[in-house]
Amino acid sequence: MQDSDIQKKIDHEIRMRDGACKLLAACSQRDQALEAAKSLQTCSTRIMAYMSELQRMKEAQVMQNVPRRSSDAGPMDDRLPCKGKVAISDLRIPLMWKDTEYFKNKGELHRCAVFCLLQLGGEIFDTDMVIVDRTLTDICFDNTIVFSEASPGFELRVELYSCCSEDDYSAGSTPRKLASKLSSSLGRSAGKKLRAAMEPGACSPVSNGGAAPLLLPVPSVPGPKYHLLAHTTLSLSHVQDSFRTHDLTISGNEECSYWLPLYGSMCCRLAAQPHCMTRQMMAGWLKVKQCGGDPKTWTKVYAVLKATSLSCYQRQEDVDANVEPALTIGINKETRIRASEKDPHGKGQNISISNRYGGEEVTHTLNTESREDTHSWMEAFWQHFYDMSQWKQCCDDLMKIELPSPRKPAPVTPKQGSLYHEMVFHPLLLQISISNIILDSLPESLDGIFLQHFSKCSYKEPARLTLEFEGSHNIFVICFLQCLLWHLANQNQSNTGEGLIRKWKSIISPITKWSRSECNSNTQHFNFNLRIQPPSSSLLAPHPASSHSPLSQRSTQTTLSCSSSTSSSSSSNSEGSHSPESSEGGPFSRPSPARRSLRNLRARLDPRNWLQSHV
């Protein structure tokens, strides 16, 4: 890496960092602020890494000018092992919540935004940011990070940064939060938390994440700040083709706002592909003969040295054409290669390659055109052996590295600060299922019951729903309406990290009285007023896909008032507990408890029935 290259990179990162600072100062939404702060941290770390690299290069240049002593140089010192690709993927960091926190799910949900910085050589990559709260058992990062030029003595530093996701750090703090902070008495722990929030650097000794001295002042910008939570360093000995667990060094303590109870280890898959396994190290024309064969039976082949074998093809084109090689000679740690004395029958030297297959020793002899060729081949073999000795277990078999697919744009999930403070149903899809409609004559367009969209309504005001039925029939809705309120999938589905899908349920108590609206047109209107309340924690369960929901006895959360309803002339004034004929919405659903108990009662009272229960 040249000086000018590094300088260009530093300039680029400084520009990125300035952009991140500006974004941080300007944004108001929490998730934007967290992302901007993450970019800021990444850029700062990169700048420091580049600057220390620059420093090292300058020092190396100075050293080069000093004349080297003769004892320093040596034939083996000049040999450098080949570089390789190192990939780390499937990072998973287990958390260790207190069981009271995890299972009972009480109290405020303390959330942190976390991400990892991975540094190898001069390259620094960051993973995506994940929001973590006590409903998660592990922090998982799906990213695959590939470092292209790593030497076998590499050190891959993994750093986990965390930032508390609840501090009020945006410029305009809502008065509600301020009021709640002031009103709650500052106990010892609350006071500590506030103090920790105000002095982010107080808890962790290393707040810039790097060991290099600070050469540039990190701009202090108001906003979320990430702190180093844990780190570890991986090297060649940790490379394996499967998942392994590594220990983490944790910084910070429980008093810090960004604290997460880490289990203390990290699982990941660290794979390496040295270039000697993926690239052709040497190729050329040779003459091969098997040991013990007639000297005249030399076969001319095009040999390619790659990975753990020397593949001999009949033609050079066969290599690219993926044709099976005519002969494959294994080259591994056990192989012995010797250059023999000059062959009296031909020019050039012989190279003999011996392998042990089981109890047998098989030797192949190669003959090259000239001494220079022999020398190049021997040099290639020595280099190959050296690479394999340096890369150790990576040269046994080629480890698979999946290149990260081009980044799909992250699904836009506007994270809400708090569902309970800012509910705007926009738009609201209201699904109404009307059960047990008794009609004097069935209209054909019964399934033409239209779903109305709400353009905008907040939970404070009641929502108006208008159903329109076309046709000149009198529709008597005798039973109850079950109403499902769904927040539009985009707005309400939490991201995968949270694992909770909150659905709004509004259950309407049975309607017993209806009166027909006075209108002359053929359409009849049913107007409802719906008051929506945020769900209590007991409703935080995935909702069945069917349009029927069990009528819960404790459905006193919503009040329903009808502004107009059908006439009560028919025998529709039942208590609303007529169970419909087909109570199952789907093949698997169970009839609601209310209906079932009624049915059981009736069935039990009738001795002629042989009762059947669905389980």
Added chain:
Amino acid sequence: MSFVPGQPVTAVVQRIEIQKLCQGENLILGFSIGGGIDQDPGQNPFSEDKSDKGIYVTRITPGGPAEVAGLRIGDKIMQVNGWDMTMVTHDQARKKLTKKREDVVRLLITRKSLEEAVKHSKGSHPRQ
């Protein structure tokens, strides 16, 4: 498969393990039961002996967890998770199957074809 009061009941049984399917707030097994000591056994279409007051499988939801596990219509349930089903009321049986805290039920069931199979195998290998 009827019983003589005071004598032990013997039957060839098969173990069936059904994983309950979570459907919203309910855990579903996917079959219906009939019978019980409080029910009229004469109306049981599946029992051989019309005085058998045991619990029988009367309906299987196609593709449901019970069908997948190997339960068949007409099976008589002898035990549910260790609880006896040969001398229970209908509601007691239903309750043992629909415990909310359990997401798997292990049944011991018996059916006519099992008896036949054992008889045939015994017949072809008269080693006893």
